[in-house]
Amino acid sequence: QKEVEQDPGPLSVPEGAIVSLNCTYSNSAFQYFMWYRQYSRKGPELLMYTYSSGNKEDGRFTAQVDKSSKYISLFIRDSQPSDSATYLCAMSPGHNSGGSNYKLTFGKGTLLTVNP
Amino acid sequence: DADVTQTPRNRITKTGKRIMLECSQTKGHDRMYWYRQDPGLGLRLIYYSFDVKDINKGEISDGYSVSRQAQAKFSLSLESAIPNQTALYFCATSDPGQGFTDTQYFGPGTRLTVL
Numbered sequence: 001q002k003e004v005e006q007d008p009g010p011l012s013v014p015e016g017a018i019v020s021l022n023c024t025y026s027n028s029a030f031q032y033f034m035w036y037r038q039y040s041r042k043g044p045e046l047l048m049y050t051y052s053s054g055n056k057e058d059g060r061f062t063a064q065v066d067k068s069s070k071y072i073s074l075f076i077r078d079s080q081p082s083d084s085a086t087y088l089c090a091m092s093p094g095h096n097s098g099g100s101n102y103k104l105t106f107g108k109g110t111l112l113t114v115n116p
Numbered sequence: 117d118a119d120v121t122q123t124p125r126n127r128i129t130k131t132g133k134r135i136m137l138e139c140s141q142t143k144g145h146d147r148m149y150w151y152r153q154d155p156g157l158g159l160r161l162i163y164y165s166f167d168v169k170d171i172n173k174g175e176i177s178d179g180y181s182v183s184r185q186a187q188a189k190f191s192l193s194l195e196s197a198i199p200n201q202t203a204l205y206f207c208a209t210s211d212p213g214q215g216f217t218d219t220q221y222f223g224p225g226t227r228l229t230v231l
Contacts, residue, residue, distance in 0.1 A: 008156070034219070043120075043206050043222030044159070088159070104220060108158035 006107030019076040023089035030091040120223035139207030148190040
């Protein structure tokens with residue numbers, strides 16, 4: 001079983017739709033969970049991060065972490081064509097776990113297209 | 117100006133050639149990383165450096181070497197390029213002092229094709 005699993009898609013939605021992107025993981029040491037957005041021919045950029053379980057909201061974006069299920073989600077409300085990109089989840093152990101917090105483990109990314 | 121820059125942005129080379137990819141950053145971060153990205157395989161760590169004198173292998177270092185010339189510069193070399201090193205290469209930096217974890221900031225990437 002891979003440490004981080006992410007459905008590669010592609011996912012195509014109409015403008016205004018609610019998008020749900022997900023990752024599952026197997027390493028219970030992961031404490032920090034991030035979502036990166038990567039536009040075509042660009043480097044990944046950090047979109048959101050959360051620590052441990054819970055929700056975090058930033059504008060149209062909401063990140064959820066369920067550590068009991070080892071499952072994280074990114075929701076995009078009122079999706080726009082400018083949201084079309086590949087979304088990568090990433091996670092790492094925290095200081096308290098004794099793990100090396102440098103090491104990010106990435107999902108393979110989900111390609112999202114929002115059609116006008 | 118971009119905080120993390122990579123040169124060249126695109127490179128086509130032939131099997132057996134030596135290639136150097138360069139990364140510079142103005143973020144003042146001590147930690148720097150090299151990744152490659154392949155379709156269906158995601159991002160994989162090649163090498164990382166926590167400071168000028170601390171360089172470590174990542175999960176796929178075979179066939180690659182690195183040099184940390186200064187805090188701001190980290191180069192990746194392919195001593196004898198082979199076709200399966202055709203990929204998108206990213207440099208990243210991070211600052212462990214940011215508190216919650218080691219957020220990594222990526223450069224724009226170098227698209228390398230080995231014929």
